[in-house]
Amino acid sequence: MSAAFLAGEVAARALPVVGGVLGAGGVAVAALPARVRMRAELRRRWRTWALAAPLFLGALFLGRAGACALAAGLGVVAVAEYARMAGLGRGERGVLGVAAVALPALAWAAPGADALRLAGVLLLAAVAVAVLKGDAATGFTRASRTLFGLVWIPVALAGLVLLSPGTALAVGIAVAFGDVGAWCGGTALGRVGPLARPLSALSPNKTWAGVVGAAAATAAALAALGAFSGLLWAAVLAGAVLGDLVESMVKREAGVKDAGTWLPGFGGLLDRVDSLLFALLFVMVTGVAL
Structure with a gap:
């Protein structure tokens, strides 16, 4: 199967996959009762995702020129x-x-x-x-x-x-899903038991439950895009986990909570793309591509 065909397949699946998840997420956060502590925060995050997704997808759909601008x-x-x-x-x-x-x-x-x-x-x-x-x-x-x-x-x-357009698109979407999966996994499974153990002293709130959630979400995203392979999944997951910890290390030494304050629900841009940066590096180093 040619790389061009695979890239086209990923692109064709990206819009319904991302649109469906954003739509379901929007309904879910809109339906949250007022007593939910993170209701306002989750709504801000969803609005940021809803604005960022078209920009990311649109740039990569324009080819390498769009990827360069992005x-x-x-x-x-x-x-x-x-x-x-x-x-x-x-x-x-x-x-x-x-x-x-x-x-x-x-x-x-x-x-x-x-x-x-x-x-x-x-x-x-x-x-x-x-x-x-x-x-x-x-x-x-x-x-x-x-x-x-x-x-x-x-x-x-x-x-x-x-990277090939299909690979870049798959990595970006999988990392985004992985971030959401890590939060869901940490919230649902990270309160008690062995999965509640902190992943690293660099970020005590990050637990092994979050890694499990990220692993499941990245695998699901790659599969939904028709781009799943063991090596690509491992590279994306390793990058997502390590990128988050590296930025925590930088922020701890700098004595700041977030890299910025302008991005609603996240803080700064680095707080949003830290996992993407290392995922891209891992994929380039391993040489895996669609």
Whole structure:
């Protein structure tokens, strides 16, 4: 079966799958009684999902040009939030901002050796900012945080362009389902018993029950899209779990609860795409594709 056929199959299934889940979710949150503690929060989250889903699907339906625009837009906002949490200066922020736009653009225009060369230039620039300023006190920390941010955000988001359209679409939808599944699993199964154990000290509220919920939801999403394979499912699940924990680690050291405050129900953009970033990296590293 050709990659083009599989990509078309995923795209054809994406609209009814996402639309059906959003519709069912909208009815469910609208019907919640007023006494439910998280009623207002869940409604805000649903409205954010309802706005974000068409933007994500629409961009990827436009092909690699749309994926490039989506990756650049997400990257510019995400690196700004990360730079603020990491305490980076204007020079490092500039390097990350340029990378957020340049890497997806080059991945679209000339994937391969040129992208690797640009990545090398950006890595050198990330280190050069602190070196040229002669920062002996915090230069190594700033350079390290900038290098991490380059790989975590712009390089990962370039995967939306480098991966086949069907793969990028399946990963994005599966990660979104996984986030919802993790919340449902943690709420339903994470109160007592062995599944109530915290997954990591980095985020005590994240339990093994949430991992079970995410595993079930990501598998269901990939199956509904006709894109399920064991390796793709494992890559998406590992990325979803690790991405959440990595952002918790960054936020804990920064002393903040959320990466931002502008995204209703979630906080900042990084709070919404943290799992997607690592899922894309895992899929690119494993080489699994539709």
